[in-house]
Amino acid sequence: MDLCLILGVASITTLIFKKLKQPLVLAYIIAGILVGPYCPFFPGVVEVEGTQVWAEIGVVFLLFSLGLEFSFRKLAKVGSASSIMALTEVIIMLLLGYLTGKFLGWGSIDSIFLGGILSISSTTIIIKAFEDLGMKTQRFVGLVFGVLIIEDLVAILLLVLLSTIALSQQFAGTEMLVSLLKLGFFLMIWFLSGILLIPTFLKRTSKLLDDEMLLIISVTLCLLMVILAVQAGFSQALGAFIIGSILAETTKAEKIESVIKPVKNLFGAIFFVSVGMLINPEMIVTYAGPILIISLITIVGKFISITGGGLMAGQGLRTSIQSGMSVSQIGEFSFIIATLGLTLKVTSDFLYPIAVAVSVLTTFTTPYLIRYSELVYRKVDSALSPRWQELLNHYTSGAQTISATSDWQLILKSYILNLVIYAVVLTAIVLLADAYLHSFVAANTTQLLWADLVTSFITLIFMVPFLWALAIRHTQKEAQTRLWATEKYRGLILVMRFVRIVIAVLFVAFLLNQFISTLIALTVGAIMVILLVIFSKRIRQFYITIEDRFIDNLNEREIEEARRMHRNIAPWDAHLTSFDIKPTSSVIGQTLVQLQIREKFGVNIAVIERGDLTIMPPSQNDSLYPRDRIYVFGTDEQIEQFRQYLDSQSVLTEVDETRKEDVRLQKFIVSASSRLLHRTIRESGIRENTKGLIVGIERGQSRILNPSSNLTFEQGDILWIVGSPTRIKSLEEA
Known part of the structure; x- marks a missing residue:
């Protein structure tokens, strides 16, 4: 009954938030408040202990999925820029959180945990915001993803350090050093043994691994590592994250991620609902002042620290500001850190609902901060004197030089x-x-x-x-x-x-x-x-x-990718980005010469991936098909224009997403006053304007089946078009 209630209320709230285009995490938290013990107007959960067990399983699968996206190889490729930015942010936010807690009159443990809560940004919310705003192809986004990878690793370290501080009730340097050394020892052992054994096992049994077996094996490995981590004195979250990051190095990573996703979504939803169940609305009203102060410090502090770190790393003013305004929120790991304090019974009751309230506020502001980051950059850039602009440009170019190693x-x-x-x-x-x-x-x-x-x-x-x-x-x-x-x-x-x-x-x-x-x-x-x-x-x-x-x-994944496609990114102000051709796109079936992508947008399609087939380089007569993956080379501006073009070429708009258009064979006559007269099929724009295909033309006594795009219309031609009657009717009116 409790599970039915939790999922039922969560379903309703997520539908509402989906309609409002808001993050689903907030919907789960609202559902938790409704079914929690502090809402007398709604039937609540009876066995809270059972819900907490499901929530702990939810944390395990959330961290397991996060590890699948993490990968130690990604960490090695992050580079110094993202590392500098992430570490600068974590150090500054830990200090700001601690000082804010002291300013508000809180105890040392509460203040330390507040610093840990504020230091980690939300990977889920940021990625969702980039997807909704269509900005995943922008260059600074890669830098932000690098920052998030480093933050995920730092969050794992924070869980260990905060547990040590909480249990000792003091900032004991020796104990923390021992904990870090112990963590490093076990991380290295797990990584070395995991990489040596697990990919080999998956390769030897690959012919036997269907989706069901892969799901069972993945969950088994996840729970086994959780047990090992707990026996070694670490948290369940650490074990799940580590095994996920080990599996991320295998060629089965994407497949494991897809089969585990429904399980993660189910138990993850219960976890976020349990987060909401612990929130007392009266306490949020009581601590409205601290919530607003902490939210403001989170947004401003993260913006300044990331921007400053980006400038120190030589990333330029524009990239630094865009990155700083993208990570100004807290999320999943912050909830886990706050939950740790409650579980160990070392933090005050008010800290948890305050953390959740700050997360809600900063989550709402995230899309707007990302959207207006370009405007903020222009304002700051115009306010700087020419001398400062020259100094920044000189430092940015100087920071890119490569130092030789003896x-x-x-x-x-x-x-x-x-x-x-x-x-x-x-x-x-x-x-x-x-x-x-x-x-x-x-x-x-x-x-x-x-x-x-x-x-x-x-x-x-x-x-x-x-x-x-x-x-x-x-x-x-x-x-x-x-x-x-x-x-x-x-x-x-x-x-x-x-x-x-x-x-x-x-x-x-x-x-x-x-x-x-x-x-x-x-x-x-x-x-x-x-x-x-x-x-x-x-x-x-x-x-x-x-x-x-x-x-x-x-190197298994890298070898596999190299086998499928070899590509290098040139050191200019341009980069390679992939796009998936949606089944609803009108570019399907058209050749590259018909699309004229290079002429219109200045980008080059370097590769077309079609299942196991790689077309490299594609010729002008190659066509695009549903679910093709194309690799496009160009600058940020060119790629953004091309992305907007692909989005605008979707046959089904968002409003029409759930219904199919009526498709019929329609007749259309070219009159003496028609705009189509003396134009070729390609010049007419019928395909683009009606999303229809001319399958035949009657001209006098002759009939032309599947005419070429170079055929010119004449007066009295009868066109037979396969398409939507509504769209063809609008063509007739025009």
Whole structure:
């Protein structure tokens, strides 16, 4: 009954908000207020605890879906500009949130949580706003998406840090550092093992994976990682996000996203309804002043921080202002952070409804801020003096220069990276052996000494390839060769190689000390290094097999995309953007020469993707078909004009979306006063104006079936047109 009530009320509110073209998240929150305990005029939910369980599942699937859109590869491609902007915003908003809470007389924990709530923007609301405004092709949008990716990662870190602060009730630097190191350790282990195992499993079973099996396997992996995260001392949200980001690296990511979407939508709706159930309208009225203050600080603070970060990153005034006005709101992660405070019972009752109210206000303002960002840029630009404009332009162009990296920096960076990765892997192997293998062996042997020795031996077998990589494997060979040619660097290179071997020995001794004595551990460590040298070739082959498998899995999607289509974006003020041809578009069936896209808009169609077929480059006689994906190259302005053209060429408008037009074979006579007289079919504009197709012409005693577009109309021609009678009637009147 509770589920029926929740979904029924949510259905009604979402229909209303859909009609009003407002975000559905707000509709769910309103539904939650209606079925919650604070609305006496409406039947409420009876078993609130059951709803909270569904809501927790909703958070899991929301974060899982967010992880599917995240991908660590996307993070690597984000670039320094988005990173600078996102980190600038998070730091400033954390500080502003904390100071605002203190200004309002709140406690330290409430103020810290307020800073966390205000520091993360809403990915869902921003993407929806860009789609509604038709701005996804604009250049600054890619920068904003990069900022959102970084913010998602920061939000995960905030969940861990805020949990630590909440439990210790103080800002303990040591505890937070331990939590961060622990988080980094588990993130690396989950990522390395996940990329090594999961894509391989999906590839081996790809022929058996239909939608049903893929859904079951995806949900299983999601819940399994949630369990692992909770057992490691982290939140359910972290586990769901991590497994989503691992699956995002596979070629099945889009398919998984599509099959999981209905499940995410269902439980996500329940989560947002549960958010509304916790809101007391009287409390919002009571705290109307703080809500308005915090909303204003959110909008202004995010605008200033993102714009400032963009200018520091050399992105120019226009791009920085447009980006700053796009992220001035809070959303899903803010709700999760606020829920964390309630769950841990460390925040005041008023913080949660205030956070939701601020989210509602800033969500309403988001589309208007994005729409008027260009106008704000023009106002600011005109207000700047020529000297400041010149300084900004000079700094922007100077920030785009590429700095060279020395060979020594490359080698040092690779040594440190390898040391960290292999140290984490080796530590994880020993911890797993200590936690599970040793107890299993001890249960099946009579003497503890034998259990220690057997466990040590099996553990060492698993450690061998990674010990070889840590102690012996050469990285950045070209850079090392160049440095070795310079005599003064040879001593340093030899010292670094010796240090790697010593670290491997000490590492083995330290880890094995858990099972056997220190002296034996040191001896075994030295013997292990000797064996690594003797059997170096075989161990090297085994390690390279593991590494190649990992790299292939990590680059699987990129390899697949490269196989389907190779494309590079030129370094001009232009970029490549894809469009999907809707089944309702009137450009369908027309050739590129008929459309004259390059002549009209200045853009080039570089590629047409049609299912598994890639047409590159398309010829002028290639036609467009329903659901083709075309890749268009041009500037922001050119691509925006082309997008508007595609939207305007939709046969069915939004009003007529739910009804089909009447299509008939109609007769039309070309009279002496007709505007069609002495014009060709192409020049007549009949296709464009009536959305109809001339299938035949009667001219005297002759009949022309499927006439060419170059045929000229003559007086008395009888045209047979397949199309809407209403549209053809309007042509006749004209």
